[in-house]
Structure formats: C-alpha cells, structure tokens
Amino acid sequence: MSSRVDADVTLGGHTARDWHWRSRACSALCAVAVSTFSLAAAAQGDPERAAQAGAVRNFPKKLTITVVADERLLVTFQERVSSWFNDGTEVRVAATREVDEQELLSSSPTEVKAWIVPLSDERALLTFSSVSPPAAPRHLVREVRLQQGFDELGLERLASITHSAFVALSEGVEGLEREQAERELGRAGVAARSATAANEAAPPAAPLASPLPVPAPMTSNAEPGRAAAVAPRPAASLLLAAGYGVRLRGVEGVGHGPSLALGVQLPGTRTAYDLALSGHYLFRTEFQADPFIASVQTTALRVQLGIEPRLGAALFGQVLLGLGADLARISASAQSSSSELLPRANGTQWRGAGELTLGLLRRGALLDLGVCAQATLMFEDVRYDATTNTGDMLLARPWRIQPALSLQGRFRSAL
Numbered sequence: 001m002s003s004r005v006d007a008d009v010t011l012g013g014h015t016a017r018d019w020h021w022r023s024r025a026c027s028a029l030c031a032v033a034v035s036t037f038s039l040a041a042a043a044q045g046d047p048e049r050a051a052q053a054g055a056v057r058n059f060p061k062k063l064t065i066t067v068v069a070d071e072r073l074l075v076t077f078q079e080r081v082s083s084w085f086n087d088g089t090e091v092r093v094a095a096t097r098e099v100d101e102q103e104l105l106s107s108s109p110t111e112v113k114a115w116i117v118p119l120s121d122e123r124a125l126l127t128f129s130s131v132s133p134p135a136a137p138r139h140l141v142r143e144v145r146l147q148q149g150f151d152e153l154g155l156e157r158l159a160s161i162t163h164s165a166f167v168a169l170s171e172g173v174e175g176l177e178r179e180q181a182e183r184e185l186g187r188a189g190v191a192a193r194s195a196t197a198a199n200e201a202a203p204p205a206a207p208l209a210s211p212l213p214v215p216a217p218m219t220s221n222a223e224p225g226r227a228a229a230v231a232p233r234p235a236a237s238l239l240l241a242a243g244y245g246v247r248l249r250g251v252e253g254v255g256h257g258p259s260l261a262l263g264v265q266l267p268g269t270r271t272a273y274d275l276a277l278s279g280h281y282l283f284r285t286e287f288q289a290d291p292f293i294a295s296v297q298t299t300a301l302r303v304q305l306g307i308e309p310r311l312g313a314a315l316f317g318q319v320l321l322g323l324g325a326d327l328a329r330i331s332a333s334a335q336s337s338s339s340e341l342l343p344r345a346n347g348t349q350w351r352g353a354g355e356l357t358l359g360l361l362r363r364g365a366l367l368d369l370g371v372c373a374q375a376t377l378m379f380e381d382v383r384y385d386a387t388t389n390t391g392d393m394l395l396a397r398p399w400r401i402q403p404a405l406s407l408q409g410r411f412r413s414a415l
Contacts, residue, residue, distance in 0.1 A: 059170040062090045062111040071095040073150045076365045084163035107131040121149045138175035141184040236415045239263040245406025250399035255282035272308040289384045289396040294332040318359035326351040352379035374404040
C-alpha cells in the first residue's frame, strides 16, 4: 500500500513541473510574435520615417557650391567653407555669370548641390538640393543679409550659414518639396522653371519643417524665363605694400633697402588694374672713382600703372610700368692730399627713370605675398667727373639699365 502512494505523489510532481515549463515557453513565444507584429506594423504605418532614417545614414559627404559672382571675389571662399567642416565633407566652389534655371534645383545622390545668388549688394539667396534614396529629393532656401556684398565679412557669414544649412538638411531638420522651393525662389525674384528634373521623379515628400519666412519680392528687369540675379559690383581695394629689394647699378655698387607703396586696385573679370605711388630707399654705399672715393644714397620715387592677371586659384601675375626719378645724394673725397684733381662739390642730383616690374603674387584673405623683378632705365647719362686744368675728366659711369629683385608683402582692404 505504501509503495503505491509514493508512486502517485511522484507522478503528480512531474506533471506539475511539466505544465509550468510549457506555460513559460508559450508566454515567450507569444511575446516574440507580438513584438514582431508591432515592428512590422510600425514600419508599414510610417514608411516616411523609415525613409528619412535611411536618408540621414546615406547623406553624401560632398558639397558643390555655385556662386553667381566674379571669380576674383571668391579666391578664399572654398577655404572658408571647408574650415567649418570637420567630418570629412568635401567642398567645391565654382563661379558663374548667370543662373542656370535647369540646375538651380537639381539634385544628385552623390553630392549636395548649392547655389548662392546675390539679390542686391545687401542680400543673397542660398539654395540647397539633395536626394538620398529611398527618401525623396529635398530642398532648402535661405536668404542672407550682407552689409557690403561679398567682402571679407560677407564671405565669412555666407560660409557659416552654408555650413549650418548643410547640417540642417543632412539631419532632416529642414527641407521643402520642389514646388514649395520654386515658390520661394519666385517670391525672391529668382524664378526657377517648374519642370522636374529626371533624377527627381520620385514622389514628393512632405516638408520636414515649416517653411522659412518668405523674403520680400524684388522687382527685376530680367527677361521672362531667366533668373533675375543681380551680381554685386566688384569693389575697389586699397593697397598698402612694404618690401625689401636690391638693385645692381654698376660702378655705384649694389644698392639695397626698404620700399613702400600705396595704391588702388580695380577688379576685372580675370584681371585687376593697379595704380600706385611707390618709394624705394637705397642705403648709402661707397665706391671707387679713382682717384676719389665717392658715396651715393638714392631714393627712387615712382608712379606705377599695371595689371594683375589671374594664374590660378590664389596665384596672380603682376606687370607694372613706372615713371619717376631717382633722388641721388652724392659726396666724394680725394684718396690722398697730393692729388692734383679736385672732386666736384657734394650735392643732390635728380635722375629721370622708367621702370618695368614683373612679379608673382600669392593672394590671401587680406595679405598678399610676392616676389618681383625690375629693370630700371636711366633716362639721363649719369657721369662722375673730376675738374682739371684742361676741363672735366670722366672717372666713372653707372649702368643705364639696372636690374633689381625685391620681396614684398601687401595688405588689401575693400574701399
């Protein structure tokens, strides 16, 4: 009897444990099924959010900016914009003379395309376009206030706002449909064509943020169907240059000393035009004019007119023609008291001269550095004579053409 009871109790214990294990397994399977169903339903119920998440992950790291402006005004703009990015984004800047409506809102999956269109000397319009499949193309339009057009402060402000707009677009914080972007451009006086580019044939996405305040309309005399962009007038620049140079003068020896120039530069399409006043102080040097020892200190004064053609992104040539005079202060003394020849009295001599300068300049934001070669032509026949009983005797004659070399640093400031 006792053995039968023990068997029943043992069987009951196994049955209870088996039921408890099955209950837990069933609960776990149900939870997994419910979670899977919920995730699938969420993905199907909000495909736009999933597309946006994929777009952020696949956002291109290349920014191409087209600016409607004189190329000379944008020498440092690419460097300025690149300095705001520290995530490896590649920045490229190009200049154009007018807006291409077909490209104004075009987008590419490999790069973000941006345009900077000046509306006046105090206003510019920025547009950004991108597409990151599976998301639809997105656009961003911003107006930027400038104080004096594309000067140093204006370029830095444009670079800062370009970076912030790029980040906002990449993070999905802002974005417009193409139709909305076209309306924004139309109200600003930059009317883009309504035809959709082939690479933007995807269904339009809802705006990711409320549109920016619409800039005030701008009247324009542009032809219908063309963008009404008013390029800023290039501003003249004040030039202040300082340098150090050497000049070979023949018998007078090697003259060397500091130089200073003050001038004005007028920008052109690819060539700048310079007008300057310059002075070069050559320290006093001694030389032999047997039987005398002579010395000369020269100050070269010039009026210079020339051009600076663009050779590269920041490299410019320089061609200057100068007219003026050398102010020479001359003194002489006999080598021995027994000499029968007498030197002329110490004095000052004006020597007419012309000068040709060829140089290379590397432009910076405010400071230019350059090296220049000059050739100075003395208009007068300079002679060192001694007075004798029979008349004047020629002792020495410096070169009529005197080569020179100088280094200079130049500060530029918009007028």
